[in-house]
Amino acid sequence: xxxxxxxxxRINGESTDFLxxxxxxxxxxxxxxxxxxxxxxxxxxxxxxxxxxxxDGRLVNSCCVLALExxxxxxxxxxxxxxxxxxxxxxxxxxEEAALQCGICxxxxxxxxxxxLDINPDPSEHEIRFWLAGNLCRxxxxxxxxxAVQRAGEMMRNGSHA
Amino acid sequence: xxxxxxxxxxxxxxxxxxxANGGATAxxxxxxxxxxxxxxxxxxxxxxxxxxxxxxxxxxLSFDAATGLTVGAALPCYIIYNDETVKxxxxxxxxxxxxxxxxxxxxxxxxxxxxxxxxxxxDSIPAMIVLAGEARVAGPNGRRSVPVDQFCTGPGRNVLAPxxxxxxxxxxxxxxxxxxxxxxxxPRNEMDIAVANAASALRFEGDTVAAARVAIGxxxxxxxxxxxxxxxxTGRPLTNxxxxxxxxxxxxxxxxxxxxxxxxxxxxxxxxxxxxxTLREAxxxxxxxx
Numbered sequence: 389x390x391x392x393x394x395x396x397x398r399i400n401g402e403s404t405d406f407l408x409x410x411x412x413x414x415x416x417x418x419x420x421x422x423x424x425x426x427x428x429x430x431x432x433x434x435x436x437x438x439x440x441x442x443x444d445g446r447l448v449n450s451c452c453v454l455a456l457e458x459x460x461x462x463x464x465x466x467x468x469x470x471x472x473x474x475x476x477x478x479x480x481x482x483x484e485e486a487a488l489q490c491g492i493c494x495x496x497x498x499x500x501x502x503x504x505l506d507i508n509p510d511p512s513e514h515e516i517r518f519w520l521a522g523n524l525c526r527x528x529x530x531x532x533x534x535x536a537v538q539r540a541g542e543m544m545r546n547g548s549h550a
Numbered sequence: 551x552x553x554x555x556x557x558x559x560x561x562x563x564x565x566x567x568x569x570a571n572g573g574a575t576a577x578x579x580x581x582x583x584x585x586x587x588x589x590x591x592x593x594x595x596x597x598x599x600x601x602x603x604x605x606x607x608x609x610x611l612s613f614d615a616a617t618g619l620t621v622g623a624a625l626p627c628y629i630i631y632n633d634e635t636v637k638x639x640x641x642x643x644x645x646x647x648x649x650x651x652x653x654x655x656x657x658x659x660x661x662x663x664x665x666x667x668x669x670x671x672x673d674s675i676p677a678m679i680v681l682a683g684e685a686r687v688a689g690p691n692g693r694r695s696v697p698v699d700q701f702c703t704g705p706g707r708n709v710l711a712p713x714x715x716x717x718x719x720x721x722x723x724x725x726x727x728x729x730x731x732x733x734x735x736x737p738r739n740e741m742d743i744a745v746a747n748a749a750s751a752l753r754f755e756g757d758t759v760a761a762a763r764v765a766i767g768x769x770x771x772x773x774x775x776x777x778x779x780x781x782x783x784t785g786r787p788l789t790n791x792x793x794x795x796x797x798x799x800x801x802x803x804x805x806x807x808x809x810x811x812x813x814x815x816x817x818x819x820x821x822x823x824x825x826x827x828t829l830r831e832a833x834x835x836x837x838x839x840x
Binding site for chain 2: 446521
């Protein structure tokens with residue numbers, strides 16, 4: 389085993405120090421070292437998006453990032469998306485539109501959908517499908533997810549948080 | 551994942567020395583979207599990752615009207631395709647980088663990584679070839695430039711010697727009356743690996759094609775630059791006949807395989823169709839009506 393290395397990053401707004409093996413992916417570090425189990429391991433090779441998180445403001449697959457790469461970085465996981473006073477509109481819309489069944493893909497979809505709406509508050513259906521092409525869902529057939537993102541966009545444009 | 555070490559040098563010299571001392575199992579890490587997966591799945595034996603992203607030259611994006619565009623080898627795709635200079639002067643580069651993987655891949659994946667992974671189906675390589683890209687390589691014996699069309703030597707293999715790595719890719723300034731385009735075929739609309747891809751670049755003098763570069767990918771062990779297609783176009787006006795001749799040359803040069811993504815016959819056909827389409831789009835971008 390290689391020696392563990394101390395990594396310091398801001399995770400969901402909090403300064404966080406954690407020990408990681410040099411071979412750990414960011415996904416493994418989040419789940420096994422830090423206890424943030426929202427990001428899921430799906431394919432573990434960059435195809436499914438279940439492990440999607442924000443890294444310095446960009447959507448990435450945390451399975452394709454090494455834990456040691458995030459020294460001094462800013463990370464937001466699905467755990468960092470809800471406000472103190474309630475769910476984020478994307479989360480609320482996923483519930484209301486029943487845009488999830490088994491739930492494994494949901495954290496990645498939530499993070500990716502919020503990333504889209506933050507830069508494009510009123511995306512077309514095509515833009516939503518294109519943006520979410522890197523997130524796979526084996527339950528819903530996607531249509532409910534697309535509707536949830538459209539609804540979340542409406543809620544956000546109207547300043548609604550529920 | 552196999553045990554490995556991670557280092558993050560801040561200078562080119564330091565990176566070269568780490569790679570040279572690390573031997574065959576040391577690997578450059580840029581966006582990691584290929585190499586981290588390869589290490590995990592043991593598709594490549596890797597025991598040292600040399601992260602080059604702290605080296606300023608690997609993150610640059612600089613344009614000079616006289617000398618051209620330099621793209622750092624580790625610069626993520628999303629910065630490339632959102633750049634106004636790239637969009638207006640090198641749109642073929644935007645064509646390819648905006649559709650490599652999905653958004654989460656484009657947040658990390660780089661031209662240098664796509665080139666050095668040297669997949670036959672690499673999306674950006676045909677675009678870089680027709681734009682006359684040159685890989686700027688640093689190594690134990692100093693710096694050298696390698697034209698992108700001569701970089702790959704086989705599936706997953708390339709000309710880099712031990713200790714060498716690609717620092718940046720340079721593209722000459724676009725000539726007047728020129729245009730380039732890239733396309734690929736996949737069964738989905740996005741997030742897939744090319745069944746075939748192609749790129750074309752044209753420069754006109756009056757009605758005559760003064761220079762042409764055509765490249766195809768995913769239809770041979772490496773991306774191919776097609777001298778015969780360029781020859782069929784150069785020195786003549788661009789017509790349906792010269793385009794058809796170039797497309798036929800592409801089918802003839804393709805040496806595809808049958809696999810789960812496509813058959814030999816389909817890929818040969820796609821090579822010609824994509825060459826035709828990219829030639830028409832390159833001409834349109836050069837301001838020509840066909």
